[in-house]
Amino acid sequence: MKISLVNGLLSVKPLAKFARQRARKMMMDRAETIGVYWRDEVKELERRSDESAQSSSPLPAGQLAREKINPIWEEELRAIADPTIDYPPYYTTKFHAYDEGNLGWLPAMEVDAAARAVHAQIWTDERSGINGDKSLRASYHQILKEYFDEISAETPKDIVDLGCGIGMSSVAIGEAFPNARVTGIELSPYFLAVGQYRLKQLEKTGSVHWKHAAAENTGLDASSADLVSAFLVFHELPSSAAKDIIAEANRLVRPGGHFAIMDMNPASKIYRELPPYVFTLLKSTEPYLDQYFSLDMNQVFQDAGFSAPRIVANSPRHRTIIAQKV
16 A cells, blocks of 8 residues: 555544554553553553652543543643743644644553553564563664674763653663663653653662753753664654754764664565555554655765664564764
8 A cells, every 4th residue: 555545544534533543442452462451550650659649639630531640740740841842843743543642641651551562562482472562672772782892882871862751761771781871851741750750660760860852952962972872763753853863863972972773664574564454553643654664764874974874673573773973
């Protein structure tokens, strides 16, 4: 099925809504089959059972119409959000079957369960099921470590994690490189608030330094990182934003430092042979997927001032891209 035909179908609002709802239901059903009780996990997050929240009575939440959310979430949101942020138009569209995109409590509270559900079927061996998400992250970090060993590079001491979400990628890369200082950059303050709470629950408070900012305009100092990483970010970007973020990564990386991306692999057999109806469901939740699939990463990296990137498949459907600042 041609991309133009899929885009045409999804321009019909009732069809797009049906496709998003169908894709969401498929993920939630899959989650339950691997023992991820999606709805229960979200309810637990909404209510907050930690000691600091017990003194507050729950209030209705805008995006969580049928549930109650502890008001401490709103307090923490105000504390972590930068009120001067100007959200780019590409970011305020519908993402992942959420009308509010990434700017709401529901997407922030569901992303952990969603990641485990989506990545459950990547492999067919012991890495599958509940281990899928963890295995995907480990495959990325293993390639990074092998690459640094191969070129006799020092392990990174300062890492910037672009589009860090609720910090799943930040925590994981910090565990892979335990001596590194990790800074997580995220444009959704809702995700940052949930990430901050999640670190507390994991007893990893202080292991990640958060900053509410756009990945293309981080506000961090130039030449301040040994490694800039973006885990499952670029398939959510229009090509113009992708180019801007790669340029920003080049600004952040010290001479000889690296920029690495882990994301969907358009060249993989799975995506090349994806049934039309499945691609339509996928595209309904990923509005810029066609732009990502057509972006020439090799050229864009070099245009931004990096070396020709090394591109390695790290799963049957994902690739790792690594390049050095020249």
